[in-house]
Amino acid sequence: MVYLVKRSLATLATLLAISLVIFAIVALAPGDPLSEFASNPAITAEIRENIRKSLGLDEPIFLRYFKWLWAFIHGNLGYSFSSRIPVLDLIFQRLPTTLGIVGLSYFLSVLIALPLGVFAAVKLNSWLDRVITFICFLGISLPTFLTGLLLIFIFSNELKWFPSLYSSTLEVRDLPSLINQIRQSILPIAVLILYQGSSLLRYVRVAILEELPQDYLRTALAKGLSPNQAIRNHILKNAFVPLLTLLSLEIPGIFTGALVTEQIFRIPGIGSLLIESINGSDTPVILGITFTYAILIVFFSFLADSLYGFLDPRINIYYD
Numbered sequence: 001m002v003y004l005v006k007r008s009l010a011t012l013a014t015l016l017a018i019s020l021v022i023f024a025i026v027a028l029a030p031g032d033p034l035s036e037f038a039s040n041p042a043i044t045a046e047i048r049e050n051i052r053k054s055l056g057l058d059e060p061i062f063l064r065y066f067k068w069l070w071a072f073i074h075g076n077l078g079y080s081f082s083s084r085i086p087v088l089d090l091i092f093q094r095l096p097t098t099l100g101i102v103g104l105s106y107f108l109s110v111l112i113a114l115p116l117g118v119f120a121a122v123k124l125n126s127w128l129d130r131v132i133t134f135i136c137f138l139g140i141s142l143p144t145f146l147t148g149l150l151l152i153f154i155f156s157n158e159l160k161w162f163p164s165l166y167s168s169t170l171e172v173r174d175l176p177s178l179i180n181q182i183r184q185s186i187l188p189i190a191v192l193i194l195y196q197g198s199s200l201l202r203y204v205r206v207a208i209l210e211e212l213p214q215d216y217l218r219t220a221l222a223k224g225l226s227p228n229q230a231i232r233n234h235i236l237k238n239a240f241v242p243l244l245t246l247l248s249l250e251i252p253g254i255f256t257g258a259l260v261t262e263q264i265f266r267i268p269g270i271g272s273l274l275i276e277s278i279n280g281s282d283t284p285v286i287l288g289i290t291f292t293y294a295i296l297i298v299f300f301s302f303l304a305d306s307l308y309g310f311l312d313p314r315i316n317i318y319y320d
Helices: 002-028 045-054 061-073 087-122 127-141 144-158 175-211 215-222 227-250 252-256 259-264 270-279 283-311 313-318
Strands: none
Touching (some): 087 270, 175 227, 175 259
């Protein structure tokens, strides 16, 4: 309990420091949120200055930071400079698409990586282990923009199986529209599965290999447990402790989107919203997305630390 209290206080201090750094970087970054008005002859310099004052951009940076932080604590992420829509509404507009693509790809990556990682570790140095390891290194080494372009070229331009771009106007109302929705989601999901699944599978394989030589496994086998029972009842539980950190750090990405993949396939998710906001110097949207992402990372890291003791009681000695 003492550890959890200390960890909670450290988490709050970390979030406060992160918020300060993020705000300073965004506020001091080059670019003017009102630059789009500069080419409009109907908007004079005086009007632009009045708009700047109405947005609070003329105030000192430390005062703007405290106002933004206080509003964020109360659930007010501000308004977009470009669209004048609340930032929270913009995020919720894009969130379903991001969860549908990124969330599903991560779920499938976990389903694929866990059994294949265990199988590759158990069948160490077999031809199947070598094939799985080769695919893993290939998936990790190739950047997502390259695999995305390759899949578009092969399956969209040449074979004509799937569309190359994601249609944001498609509404699922019947079976044909559902099929179209599935078809346009296959390529981006495949890109993310190759990258996420390869990374996760490699960690699973290494974690299982570290547990196989342990004495407790020999004891379990000597007591009459089958290899499958020993893996299921003992190895997986111990191997999942280091994997929990990896999983906890990957989960926030489900809510914030895949920047490169969403740009390649023109998916209207949160990742593409962040890129659009950076290009347009829309600081409220940038701050809202990046700090929300930071909160998710810190929260899931704290959650993983809290669960370590339940997965392995031996870790509790470090919590006293």
